[in-house]
Amino acid sequence: xxxxxxxxxxxxxxxxxxxxxxxxxxxxxxxxxxxxxxxxxxxxxxxxxxxxxxxxxxxxxxxxxxxxxxxxxxxxxxxxxxxxxxxxxxxxxxxxxxxxxxxxxxxxxxxxxxxxxxxxxxxxxxxxxxxxxxxxxxxxxxxxxxxxxxxxxxxxxxxxxxxxxxxxxxxxxxxxxxxxxxxxxxxxxxxxxxxxxxxxxxxxxxxxxxxxxxxxxxxxxxxxxxx
Numbered sequence: 001x002x003x004x005x006x007x008x009x010x011x012x013x014x015x016x017x018x019x020x021x022x023x024x025x026x027x028x029x030x031x032x033x034x035x036x037x038x039x040x041x042x043x044x045x046x047x048x049x050x051x052x053x054x055x056x057x058x059x060x061x062x063x064x065x066x067x068x069x070x071x072x073x074x075x076x077x078x079x080x081x082x083x084x085x086x087x088x089x090x091x092x093x094x095x096x097x098x099x100x101x102x103x104x105x106x107x108x109x110x111x112x113x114x115x116x117x118x119x120x121x122x123x124x125x126x127x128x129x130x131x132x133x134x135x136x137x138x139x140x141x142x143x144x145x146x147x148x149x150x151x152x153x154x155x156x157x158x159x160x161x162x163x164x165x166x167x168x169x170x171x172x173x174x175x176x177x178x179x180x181x182x183x184x185x186x187x188x189x190x191x192x193x194x195x196x197x198x199x200x201x202x203x204x205x206x207x208x209x210x211x212x213x214x215x216x217x218x219x220x221x222x223x224x225x226x227x
Contacts, residue, residue, distance in 0.1 A: 001198060003120040003127060004225040008095060011065035015045050018061055018093055018119065022048045024131035025123055027059075037084035044081070058087045064094040070113070072101035079111045093119045128195055132224060137184040143173045175213050179204070198222050 003021065008014035015031055023029045027048035034043045046061035062078045064070055070092060082090035090111045092098075098113045106113055114122065158166065182196045196203075201219040204210040211219070 001124060001195065002117065002223050003124060004223040006223070006226070008065060008116065011063060014065045014093070014095060014116065015063045018063055019046050019048075021120070021123055021127055022046065022059075022061075025126045026050055026130045035085070037081065039080070039084060042081050042084075058085075060085060060087045060090045062090070062092045064092065064096070066094055066096045069097045069099045070094050070102050071099050072105040075102045075105040075111065075113070079105065079109055082111055091119065125195070128224070133183060133185050136180060140177070140180055140184075143177050143180075175210055179210070179214065198224060 004017075008017055019029045019031050027050045029046065029048045030044075031046055032043060033047045034041055035047075044060050045063040047058070048061070049056055049058040051057075060082055062074070064074070075092065075098075078090060078092055088110065091114050092102075092111065093114050093116060095116050097115060102113060105111075155163070155166065179200065199220050199222050200214075201216075204214075204219065
């Protein structure tokens with residue numbers, strides 16, 4: 001599954017998108033960071049680090065918004081920077097692809113070559129668990145109130161007008177609430193399911209009620225960031 005179908009518009013946008021994804025995965029991120037190495041000052045497109053039980057894990061990213069494939073000379077220079085900084089891993093992320101010599105240049109190193117799509121795939125599960133799933137639960141919790149099968153305790157205290165309004169909201173959001181519930185941490189803990197695949201339309205295309213009541217742009221979305 002992919003995070004987004006939207007392509008970066010330029011180098012700055014690629015750098016911005018990479019930074020945002022890493023930050024949402026729990027990293028502390030800096031863009032265009034100038035730092036000292038044993039060979040002098042270097043500017044890093046994206047530097048990110050996280051602490052896991054007191055252990056620092058650091059990565060550095062080189063963002064290449066190119067139409068041509070990345071040559072091995074770029075890889076050699078970046079590999080030196082990663083080693084001089086002592087980072088755990090370095091990623092060269094591109095909107096194009098890599099020359100065969102570039103692939104050879106990363107063998108037995110801590111440098112990885114990633115297309116924009118590869119980068120999304122690599123961090124997808126971490127992003128989903130750390131950011132998307134908790135955000136879905138937080139933002140949609142008020143709506144899920146109207147999709148629960150058991151009436152809330154405060155229902156009996158409402159007057160008839162408010163009860164009618166409640167049932168109207170329940171009718172409006174019931175289906176959507178149940179569908180979105182599958183993306184929350186609660187549902188996955190109970191069912192042990194994997195991440196629900198997109199587009200949702202593949203799962204509900206036989207359900208006429210869902211097709212009629214859920215906007216088709218939601219059902220057809222394939223990028224989970226846009227969902």
